[in-house]
Amino acid sequence: MVVLSVPPEVTVILLDIEGTTTPIAFVKDTLFSYIRENVKDYLHAHWGEEECQEDVSLLRKQAEEDSHLDGAVLIPPRSDGADDTEQMIQAVVDNVCWQMALDRKTPALKQLQGHIWRAAFAAGTVKAEFFEDVVPAIRKWRQAGMKVYVYSSGSVEAQKLLFGYSTEGDILELFDGHFDTKIGHKIESESYRRIATSIGCSPNNILFLTDVTREANAAEEADVHVAVVVRPGNAGLTDDEKSYFNLITSFNELFLPSST
Structure with a gap:
């Protein structure tokens, strides 16, 4: 040795x-895969919570800063309409997946990921x-x-x-x-x-x-x-x-x- x-x-x-x-495999195959597979369900479950809306606001601001980048996904402003909410949730999902595909480490992305993992760890879904x-x-x-x-x-x-x-x-x-x-x-x-x-x-x-x-x-x-x-x-x-x-x-x- x-x-x-x-x-x-x-x-x-x-x-x-x-x-x-x-292990890198745990981070990429378990943690990051969990985000991709569960971000939409998480947003639906927590959409009405202040913390979730703060996460979305940060992502929206980041998306505006990224608007000049190829493939960037903008997030529309908040609306009370059910159809608009569904469209916004899908935009957040698409934005998160776009950032993750580029291995970006923006504070907005990391914050939402942390909150999704918190729910998973607390539930015992992930260790x-x-x-x-x-x-x-x-x-x-x-x-x-x-x-x-x-x-x-x-x-x-x-x-x-x-x-x-x-x-x-x-x-x-x-x-x-x-x-x-x-x-x-x-x-x-x-x-x-x-x-x-x-x-x-x-x-x-x-x-x-x-x-x-x-x-x-x-x-x-x-x-x-x-x-x-x-x-x-x-x-x-x-x-x-x-x-x-x-x-x-x-x-x-x-x-x-x-x-x-």
Whole structure:
């Protein structure tokens, strides 16, 4: 087994989710498929609720900003007519599917997705899955005095659902905090500086674990330590990436000097 020694100045471990703690297949095949298959039923069931209308308003505003893009789906203004409501719901469904097909990560889309997943997790329809090494390793890190945070493109609410309703039970207590793209995009170095400031540490006190090399590059530019996680189903790495980055295939490969 490869062993990667964690630098002694590191006091915080920052985790990506998809492809790092959680199989990409679970996210794409289970979570995202659930949205596509259930968004219309969800909208029908919750249409009269203020939260749902706020979600639709955000999507409508985003659609207006996207109107110049090929295939963009506009959402008509709200009306009290039954036919108009059905037309609007279909427009929301089409807009959501269009954004998801392009793998967009707009706050409006993430917010609605989070609310749909919340209903699914609370009903027990979906439970989050993690790689088997993840939870034991996080417990070990915390026992060694490390702080553990999550940084994902998924909303903080969606993150808390994953860790609150999982095959391992509710493990939210294992995390000191959560960050999403409201603090900045994951391929921008400034985002990692903001995270360090928010935590109250220096960037070089953080070790970021991710499967995406563009995120790893951005974190390194901010003076954050990085290890690229190689998991089944993740995108392949180039030979240059393999030789440049510290690679791990399991959280068990991280060695914490403070734990000895």
